[in-house]
Amino acid sequence: MIAVGWISRHARRLGRIGPCLALICLVPAAATAQHSPDIAAPVFPPPPGSARVGAGGLVLTGPVLGFDGTYLRLATPEGAVSLVYDADLCTGAACPDPKNFVPQLRLSGASRLGDLILPALIEGYARSLGHALSQEAVPGGRTAYLIEDEEGPVLALSLRRTSTEDGIADLLAEEADVALAARPMTAEEIALARDAGLGAMEAPRRARLIAFDALVPIAAPGQGLRDLTPEDLAEVLAGRITDWQDLGGAALPLTLHLGPEDDGQLQGALLALLGDGELAPDAVRHASAGAVAAAVARDAGGIGLVPFGATDPAEPLALHGGCGLQGHALPETVATADYPLTQPLALYLPARRFAPEAAAFLAWIDTPEAQMVLRRSGVAGTLPLRIPLSAQGGRLASAIAAAGPGADGVPLTELQRVMRVLGARLRLSPTFRFDSGDAQLDPLSESHLRQLAQAIRDGSYRGRRLLLAGFSDGLGDWVSNRSLSEDRARAVRDELLRLLGGGLPQGVTVQIAGLGEALPMGCSRSTLGRTASRRVELWVQEE
Structure with a gap:
């Protein structure tokens, strides 16, 4: 029996595959004994035309969607069907030749x-x-x-x-x-x-998370402004701030320069900053990040957003806030996604089989060798960076300044507990994040966790004591937030153990701690700040 997947074509691509020539039929058992449904990868370019598969009894006829060397994938009126390919049972110009097949x-x-x-x-x-x-x-x-x-x-x-x-x-x-x-x-x-x-x-x-990038606000050299808040940046993007003096600069009309409308990074940043709000209608659009940076550098009143590492010849601006929000886009703040406009770079893979040679390339992207290639390309890969506590003085100082008595304040005793927990450890850059009030990892953090599980299996943490430290935003009382942050750390550990088959390899320990809102990464009055603060950090005992 052939398993059938249901497919409705994307509206803009309708008609490119073409009509099927016959209804789905039963293929002889010889052609289906090893069938695995919907797992063949399409071929580039797809073989033109249709194929008729089967001999004796009923057959399957339709356009060929792909062939991976073992499985043939056909389109039918009922959906895509995959079956073990036998060249002797296939007729038509689209039938692939296994002898000359290139994955x-x-x-x-x-x-x-x-x-x-x-x-x-x-x-x-x-x-x-x-x-x-x-x-x-x-x-x-x-x-x-x-x-x-x-x-x-x-x-x-x-x-x-x-x-x-x-x-x-x-x-x-x-x-x-x-x-x-x-x-x-x-x-x-x-x-x-x-x-x-x-x-x-x-x-x-x-x-499949492969790297992190970030968008950085830029201005013309000599403007004199060095930083701005995410809230001010949102006002600029919405067109409600139109002069530099409203940002602390000289009186000068402001011109907003942005990349193309279909830029995914820009779309993500605008969603984070504006939500459902409208972008300023007079934003000047450019074809590329390089064109944005060049235009801003020439425009004394210009401001723009470009990817991390693509700011020249303009001047990058830091993003600051009053709750420990990281200011500068640096390799470590981007790798941890602590910088507020960090964007994931990912591959989205369909639930089907890839040719072994293609699968090997996709698997290689997670290796340390590939991660070094990513770093040379100017993006923060997923290979863990080591960040000592001494390099995190800014957020510690902000946490101490915000602590104290009151309904919303974190007691100083809680900060002392944080220092006892983290003081002898190094932070590693993999960081796991959640939705509001939820202990469920987002999909890209799940990808990060799978990479951690693989590193543990490979022996990278043999003899090490790992700590999953949970944190929350500042909404609600600190006692509840500490409990929620511990639930998040426990959820990450439980999922890690599941990925490892139920237990840790000998010589590896993973502890959890709930540290609540003690070390916020952003102001809880903003959506961006709350999102940055809801996280589980990975720490390791110093050697």
């Missing part, structure tokens, strides 16, 4: 990933194998890469540099195998993906 992987999405990061990873992967790499531009705005050893092609990849939105649309329409995203998928996109038979994209294994 392929199509990637499409955010230009921040596609312009530099993915090309660097592809080059690094080929180098790690000791294989040759060639590339060429192909129709459709793609770049084709071919990795070859002495016997011939090993893996063909294609990369389309576009936007997060279009990358997800390509995934929905069977025109990509992996979507490159500079922001989390929206609820609407998740629903479309589920309807398209791609699986639950909000599930941990569908989102």
